[in-house]
Amino acid sequence: MRSLILALSVVLTGCSALNPAEWISPYQLDIPQGNTVSEESLARIKPGMTRSQVRFVLGTPLLNDPFHADRWDYAFRLVRDGKLAENTRLTLYFNGDTLARTETYGLAKPQAASEPAAVVVAPATQ
Template sequence: MQKLTRIITLSVALTVVSGCSYVGVYKRDIPQGNLVTQEMVSQLQPGMTQEQVTYVMGRPLLEAPFDSRQWDYVYRLDKAYSGVEQRRVTLTFDNAGRLVNVEQQGDLSRDLPISTDSGMGPAVEGADPIDALPTPTQRAPVPESTPDSQPVFMTE
């Protein structure tokens, strides 16, 4: 009976430990939305057209569905082992399509730790697509076949 209790206890303990990891799970930072920096926002001037704003900031992540005069640029960085950082810039245009108001939320002055490693994954903006191609490998030369050559079959 005591042996059976030890076996059951050991089995339950192994099952519980195998399902829970105390060493940690690999996590990575998850950026989402439009990257918004203080440099970009400082280029905005009242009276700019929507095309000029698009040139500076890019297309907005959100356009108000019932009012096309408001554009929202939202950036959210879910840091792997810490909190979430969110930035938001709301631009308001008048009826003529000119910029009249800029609202900021979040700390736009801090640099964000964005990984630009050259590993596998999506291409980095501005990177040369040729650099993403794998390097050619050396291959053994393929013997040329002639019309006279016949396939050779080995038999035992």
């Protein structure tokens, strides 16, 4: 009987090292928050556009600060499995009713039309 209790205690002690909470977790939803700004829509934004033109392309800004009436912020944040997967921000500055400049964080800046596109030449195969 003693050997059975000893064997049982050794087995149960060994199983306590396997913590199910470490490898089993509840499902967590992906949580997108904010305005999604694609590279195509960002490329369509040009200085000199009016506020209504910008709103037509990008939609209503997420943050419209009453203390900074000439600034619009488009923020986007995506959390997957409880971890931050994507965090982007586009800030537009207006001078009166026209767009003066843009600032981006986490977004690829669009290539200007005057800049040549990068050309990749693959070696010829035989």
